Amino acid sequence: MKAVILVRVSTKEQEEGHSLNAQHQRLKEYCARRGLDVIRTFEIIESSTTGTRRQFNAMLDFANKQRETIAIVADAVDRVQRSFKESVQLDEMIRKESIELHFYREGMVIGKGASATDIMRWDFSVMGAKSYVLQLTENVKRSIEWKLRNGEWISVAPIGYRNIRDPRTSKSAIVIDDTTAHLVQRLFKEYASGSFTIGEMRARAKSWGLVSRSGTPFSKSRLHLMLQSPFYYGEMLVNGKIYPHNYPPLVSREIWEDCQAVRLGWSKKPFRYSEKDFLFRGLITCGVTGRMVWSDTKKGTYTYLIAADPENPGKRVFVREEEVEKQVAEIFRGFYVPPETLNDVLYHLKGSNEAEKEFHRAEMGRLQGELTRATDRYERLTELLLDRVLSAEDYETQRQKIAAKRNELLEGMKKYQQVDDTFSMMLGNVITMCSRAYEIYQISSNAEKRELINLLFSNLKLNGKTLDYSLRSPFNHLFVLTKSGEWWARLDAIRTMPDMRDSVLKITRSNFFINFSNVRGVCGQSLHG
Secondary structure, eight states: OEEEEEOOOOHHHHHHTOOHHHHHHHHHHHHHHHHEEEEEEEEEOSSSSSSSOHHHHHHHHHTTTTTOOOOESSSSSHHHHSSGGHHHHHHHHHHHSSEEEEETTEEEEESOOOHHHHHHHHHHHHHHHHHHHHHHHHHHHHHHHHHHHHOOOSSSOOEEEEEEETTTTTOEEEETTTTTTHHHHHHHHHTTOSSHHHHHHHHHHHHHHHHHHOBOOOOHHHHHHHHOOOOOOOTEEEEEEEEEEOOOOSSSHHHHHHHHHHHHTTTTTTOOOOTSOOTHHHTTTTTTTBBBBBBEEEEETTEEEEEETTTEEEEEEEEHOOOOOOHHHHHHHHTTHHHHHHHHHHHHHHOOOOHHHHHHHHHHHHHHHHHHHHHHHHHHHHHHHHHTTSOHHHHHHHHHHHHHHHHHHHHHHHHHHHHHHHHHHHHHHHHHHHHHHHHHHHHHHHHHHHHHHHEEEEEEEEEETTEEEETTTTTHHHHHHHHHHHHHHHHHHHOTTTTTHHHHHHTSSSSSHHHHHHHSSSSSTTTTT
């Protein structure tokens, strides 16, 4: 009888001594003893439980094309199949006498005349192989879950990081990629400013050299996914669950959240003529309809902002762009502080750190207390799981809540550790920048003006030809101060406002503020002086 030899192995089994060569040698000797004429050998390196098993089906097609019964010789049942899905196909070929199965280890031959006992042994062997696969699957799931709970990533490192092999443990690890990490940070910071669409960010990333590992520029959808990934601030999203990871974050959670706010905001803005460099593109809404005001150029010379007429909402009103810009410029001019007053303000801030330090100590103590309580709750939760008081589902739900709270507290402590008693200096820098806001605005390009407008204003509405606005914190407080001139009565009160610290931090880490501080000397006159 003619025969084909089937040898199959997986990578893990190769390590355990079930190599293709070892199987092939055993089966050649078996065929020689049984007088089987080997006409072909099929070496299969594929899963027996997933996919279409192309190599396996190619072997069966080869056997079907022969004019006589072909013996398929395999090392064991689990080399041929690990489930019952092929049993019907193999049984049909056996009944047609196209094939008979020879299993070396089990010492079985399953042909047309096989006994009921051998058929039952075959079925039991398949059942055992399937049980092994199910157990292996469960072990893999448990291993993945264990890694995730211990803060280990289970896939290819995101852009900005890279996979390495730890020489001490021979285990895989993830480290920051020095060639791309700073570009990823720049991507987040610039997008968080709200001044650029995702299409513009794609072009900017390409100009920086931030591309995929294959060397191709990122698509807009790929950039969206990057900007939504919590991995960059310290957490992993896997199958809808959040796990804290052990790798250095590239951005703060605040910047990541700013990006989400910008992303969701841009998605609602129906830009027209987005390729044109209109100054107020995507920045102003109509006070009548609530929709985005759009710009257009008439006669190739004058740019108009187009909104609904407050007196007749069914009609449009056309407002010259320069008229609206004059109103914006006047707001910037309103931040001006005379040099002698500015010097006094900076000197006052420099000597007022004691209250700041006390506030800092109090906040750190409060956060540390909450962190201790959250850690205690986590330990009690683990005990309840081990004592089987809690189900695995309830444990996981509670664990995620506690983990989220602990991350929030740690992020808050990090914020206060970073700020410490430098807050007064940063507030002084912001006041200095505000004093020069009009000057900065006048010398800026349209793109830079959009960044500056987005930095200062939280809301811009056009009612007819009048611009209504709201300022972001801390600019809303500083604007009142510069208008009233009551610096000494209100300055310390402003310093201790709950939102002041966060808003000043956000401003000083913004891409626009950093660029102008470093390049154009906005804060040359500051507490450093």
